[in-house]
Amino acid sequence: MDKTLPSPADAVAGIADGATVMVGGFGGSGAPIELIHALIDRFLATGSPGNLTVINNNAGNGQVGIAALIAQGMVGKIICSYPRSTNSRAFIEKYQAGEIALELVPQGTLAERIRAAGAGIPAFFTPTAYGTELAEGKQIQEFEGRPYVMERWLKADVALIKAELGDRMGNLTYRMTARNFAPIMAMAAAHTIAQVSRLVAPGEIDPEAVITPGIFVDALVEVAEPAQEEALNRAEVHYP
Amino acid sequence: MTQEPTEKLSNVQIAWRAAQDIADGAYVNLGIGFPEMVARFQPEGRAAVFHSENGILGFGKAPSEGQEDWDLINAGKKAVTLNPGAAFFHHADSFAMVRGGHLDVAILGAYEVAQTGDLANWSTGPTGVPAVGGAMDLVHGAKRVAVITEHVTKKGQPKLVERCSLPLTGVGCVTRVYTSLAVVDIEEGRFVLREKLPAISFDDLQSLTGATLHCPGPVADLIVPEL
Numbered sequence: 001m002d003k004t005l006p007s008p009a010d011a012v013a014g015i016a017d018g019a020t021v022m023v024g025g026f027g028g029s030g031a032p033i034e035l036i037h038a039l040i041d042r043f044l045a046t047g048s049p050g051n052l053t054v055i056n057n058n059a060g061n062g063q064v065g066i067a068a069l070i071a072q073g074m075v076g077k078i079i080c081s082y083p084r085s086t087n088s089r090a091f092i093e094k095y096q097a098g099e100i101a102l103e104l105v106p107q108g109t110l111a112e113r114i115r116a117a118g119a120g121i122p123a124f125f126t127p128t129a130y131g132t133e134l135a136e137g138k139q140i141q142e143f144e145g146r147p148y149v150m151e152r153w154l155k156a157d158v159a160l161i162k163a164e165l166g167d168r169m170g171n172l173t174y175r176m177t178a179r180n181f182a183p184i185m186a187m188a189a190a191h192t193i194a195q196v197s198r199l200v201a202p203g204e205i206d207p208e209a210v211i212t213p214g215i216f217v218d219a220l221v222e223v224a225e226p227a228q229e230e231a232l233n234r235a236e237v238h239y240p
Numbered sequence: 241m242t243q244e245p246t247e248k249l250s251n252v253q254i255a256w257r258a259a260q261d262i263a264d265g266a267y268v269n270l271g272i273g274f275p276e277m278v279a280r281f282q283p284e285g286r287a288a289v290f291h292s293e294n295g296i297l298g299f300g301k302a303p304s305e306g307q308e309d310w311d312l313i314n315a316g317k318k319a320v321t322l323n324p325g326a327a328f329f330h331h332a333d334s335f336a337m338v339r340g341g342h343l344d345v346a347i348l349g350a351y352e353v354a355q356t357g358d359l360a361n362w363s364t365g366p367t368g369v370p371a372v373g374g375a376m377d378l379v380h381g382a383k384r385v386a387v388i389t390e391h392v393t394k395k396g397q398p399k400l401v402e403r404c405s406l407p408l409t410g411v412g413c414v415t416r417v418y419t420s421l422a423v424v425d426i427e428e429g430r431f432v433l434r435e436k437l438p439a440i441s442f443d444d445l446q447s448l449t450g451a452t453l454h455c456p457g458p459v460a461d462l463i464v465p466e467l
Contacts (some may be wrong), residue, residue, distance in 0.1 A: 081373050084368075181330070184331060
């Protein structure tokens with residue numbers, strides 16, 4: 001078994017127009033920058049893929065990664081919990097111009113919807129958002145005297161994630177808080193692509209230390225010394 | 241309306257007061273911004289374990305400048321360090337800690353708190369770009385949900401009200417409010433005054449509060465050190 005691919009460009013070559021794409025990362029940590037930029041390169045060369053639905057906690061920061069994807073006009077919709085930051089101009093401009101749709105989801109509901117999709121659970125009940133405008137139109141049910149809101153699973157065609165170590169079977173570890181959404185996105189997407197900072201031989205990752213078992217990963221590409229989103233933004237890097 | 245007294249607690253003093261109620265060993269989530277200050281004032285001999293939504297239990301102080309590792313950040317996207325015994329986990333586990341009732345205390349900021357325990361702290365209305373983050377999860381997960389806030393808005397309007405006028409974060413979720421003038425519990429749909437600054441009279445405090453303050457028991461002086 002060998003799930004490795006030679007380059008980020010090869011890894012993202014099959015992502016279609018209109019695809020729903022989960023992208024790992026929270027704030028400036030964990031974003032698979034090289035995979036996202038490979039997608040932008042493909043769009044600039046071929047005009048595809050466009051009209052993507054992107055799922056992430058945020059809506060891009062600065063002028064790299066998801067923010068650059070949005071700035072190129074490749075994103076039709078964002079599903080996230082916190083699209084506003086000091087540095088989210090790319091999204092805010094498109095949003096205010098009516099050029100991008102937003103589905104706002106409480107952060108824990110976002111995580112659980114993704115986890116549920118990965119676990120094959122079509123819906124679940126949570127107290128989160130009960131009585132608020134984010135629960136409007138949703139089914140409410142009482143359990144043990146307390147009201148809960150029904151939320152549905154959130155699936156994706158593709159997940160793009162960043163991991164630390166990976167082997168050719170797809171087993172992954174992560175680096176500190178860069179883990180965030182990556183393990184559950186890997187479970188929820190039909191096709192999960194991981195960029196890993198170091199590719200190692202099967203067996204080199206202690207089975208006790210594997211965070212994402214390879215069954216959830218379809219393709220890996222090694223990106224040694226990957227870019228770090230926060231560091232890029234502090235250097236005011238603009239992609240492309 | 242009564243003018244807010246010139247003597248009131250600063251934000252750090254409100255944070256100090258809230259910190260006095262956090263037990264040794266408590267698992268605590270502090271909201272981004274003002275509530276983060278609470279961590280600075282843990283009483284001697286107590287050590288809470290701080291939770292960050294993005295996937296850390298047991299984070300510590302900010303690193304010194306130049307020592308940041310941007311893969312080690314808190315939910316406010318600020319660089320942090322780890323205390324001995326810290327743990328990382330993914331986002332669904334992080335919110336299982338929140339929603340599963342495993343956190344002892346969550347401390348959040350507020351635009352408005354109602355006497356029913358309703359909280360409004362995520363949206364000031366339909367203008368601008370909406371953003372919610374984890375606030376709606378936190379208010380239903382922690383065993384105790386406390387709010388720290390100025391007693392009135394910058395325009396002098398009460399923040400403790402009968403009903404929230406802004407979009408709700410959660411219904412019936414807040415149990416204690418630490419303000420710049422008082423400590424108020426929420427019990428059975430009413431505000432119960434527990435402590436107030438000695439310099440303010442009950443009547444003046446009531447006039448700065450948008451709902452009735454009840455005093456079924458003694459009201460202690462709210463005494464906070466200069467910080």
